[in-house]
Amino acid sequence: MTTTRTTMADSTTEAPDGVAGGRLVVSARVRIIGWMVGVLALALVALVFLTWEVLSARADAAADKELTHEGNKFRAFAASPAAAQFTRPEDLLDRWLQSNLPDDSEALFTIVDGREFHRSQGTPPARxxxxxxxxxxxxxxxxxxxxxxxxxxxxxRYGVIPVRIGAQPVRAQLVVLEFRDVIAKPSIDAAKALVVIAAITLVLAAGACWLVTGRVLAPIRQLRATAERIGETDLSRRIEVVGNDDVAQLAGTFNTMLDRLEEAFEAQREFVDNAGHELRTPITVIRGHLELMGDDPAERAETKALVLDELVRMNRMVDDLLVLAKSERPDFLQLDEVDFTELVVEVVAKARPLGDRRWRVHTTADAKYVADGQRLTQALMQLVSNAVRHTKAGDRIEVGAHLDADGSALLWVADSGPGVAPDDRDRIFDRFARGNDQRRTDGAGLGLAIVRSIMRAHGGDVRLAAGPGARFELTLPPVEVPHR
Structure with a gap:
């Protein structure tokens, strides 16, 4: 079978209908990028959000820490000997404000008798x-x-500390202000920088995804372009497999599928041609005799017998065609354990009425094998029927079975007839093939083809062994069931 190879790198020129396929590839590329960028965007948003929450919590904790620190400093000052000289709380607070310079993120002021009294030095972020x-x-x-x-x-964040001297009632308060957003400004700047970096990363990732997906999908696009050139009338094109990645494996699988399709189309074409030719002959015979049939009773009876004989032959041919068609289906076989001894003895018993021959069970295998017993019987009976047609009364016909050590099996039908002509040995298993001896080949030439289909469905085959007479051997792969 001649096969034309098409290199993937040379298949970028698309067929006229490749625009739609190209759009599908671009659409797939956009979807892939959308998913990847979307996932990355969610990850970056989550990262920025969590970072901001952590920084915000740290800023709150820093504000509380500074507030506590200022409160402790004021309490230590109020309890010191230097503060004992003050008799009024406003004087104590003024001394405190004069001796403490607040940071840029904090402010101090005092309240006396319900009104703002004095504030700390410097300009606070807010008044x-x-x-x-x-x-x-x-x-x-x-x-x-x-x-x-x-x-x-x-x-x-604010804290208010009431000030009392001795038994005097409270009439003054120290207010400490910690500007949390000022404290958090470095963190806010870092968060903003993180947002900018995330946005830039997202844009760069989208561009990288576009380039990467383009390179990843390029072989797929080339594969599609090559596949579009392969039509029902030309299944000989194949895709050059380069490398060992997933795309190369896809191309190899595609080529294997094309091999099966090409074989199926060739077999179908040959089968239909041959079947049409074989069925056309009996139909022509029947039609011709019916058209020429007269009114004479003897002539009508003779025509009727001839027509019925041709119809029987056509019915048998149709049944054989159905068997061959079903042999390609996965449910063609009904697997079960088959006892080879029972199988061989049963086939010989069924075959005895077919002709006056010296029937013999040559050898049997005392073992069970997983197969379709009915199909194996059908194959052996077909071989036995052929042997009967090609031998004469008193000739020997034997059936046997053998099981090899590796679990493979062999069934055979042998006869002592004239055997198969050398010119026919290679073609007798083809569909509609007949031997050159037309006197003994009145069938449609489907029997041995059916036998081969049955055996290949089991994973085995049929062959014609060399030697005197005809010996047809059925081989089965090693799936033997252990002895019981």
């Missing part, structure tokens, strides 16, 4: 001491308290 509502909210504090408040500089 909360000028917010009457906020000052009023903290002015009544008699116990230390903490909380959050919004400002023009973002979230602010």
């Amino acid at each position: 909360l001491d000028t917010d009457p509502a906020f000052v009023k909210q903290l002015a009544g504090a008699t116990e230390p308290s903490y909380g959050w408040v919004d400002s023009t500089a973002g979230k602010v």
Whole structure:
């Protein structure tokens, strides 16, 4: 079988209808990139979100830590001997404000008698001491308290510490402000940089995916372009397999499928041609005799007998054709354990009425084998029937079976007739093939083809052994069942 090879690298020129296929490849490429970029985008969003949450939590913790630190410093100062000289809380607070310079992210101010009194040095990020509502909210504090408040500089963590000297009632408070967003500014800048990096990464990943998927799908596109050239009338083209990756394996599988398709189409074409030729002859004979049939009763009876004989032959031919057609189906065989001894004895018993021959069971194998017993019987009976037609009364016909050590099996039918002519030995297994001796080949030439189909369905074959007479051997692969 001549096969034309088409190299994948040379198959980029598409058939006229390749535009739709190209669009499908591009669509698949876009979908793949969409999925990959989508997954990457979700991962980056999750990364940015988690990073921001961690940084935000750290900023909150830093604000609390600074607030606690300032409170502890003020309590230590209020308990020091230097603070004992003050008799008024506002004087104590002023001394504290003068001796403490707040950081850029914090501010201090005092409340005396319900009003903002003084604030720390420097310019705070936001002026909360000028917010009457906020000052009023903290002015009544008699116990230390903490909380959050919004400002023009973002979230602010505040703490208010009431100040009392001796038994005097509380009339002053120290307010400590920690500007959380100012503390978190480095973290916010890092998060923004992370967002920019993530966006750039996403764009670069999309571009890389486009290039990579293009290279990955290029062999598929070439495979499709080559496949489009392969039509029902020309199944000889094949795809050159280069490498050992998944695409190469796909090309190899595609070539194997084309081999099976080409064989099936060739077999179908030959089968239909031969079947049409074989059925055309009896139909022509029947039609001709019916058209020429007269009114004479003897002539009508003779024509009727001839027509019925041709119809019987056609019916047998159709049955044989159905068997050959079914042999390609997966349910052609009904596997079960077959006892070779019972099989051989049964075939000889059935064959005895076919002719006056010296029937003999030559050898049997005392073992069981997994096969279709009915199909094996059909194959052996076909060989026995051929042997009867090609021998005469008193000739020997023997049937036997043998099991090899490796589990393979051999069945055979042998006779002492004239054997098969050398010119016929290679073609008698073909469909509709007949021997050159037309006197003994009145069938349609499907018998041995059926035998071969049955054996190949079992994974074996049929062969004609050399020697005197005719010896047909049926081979079976090693699937023997252990002795019982």
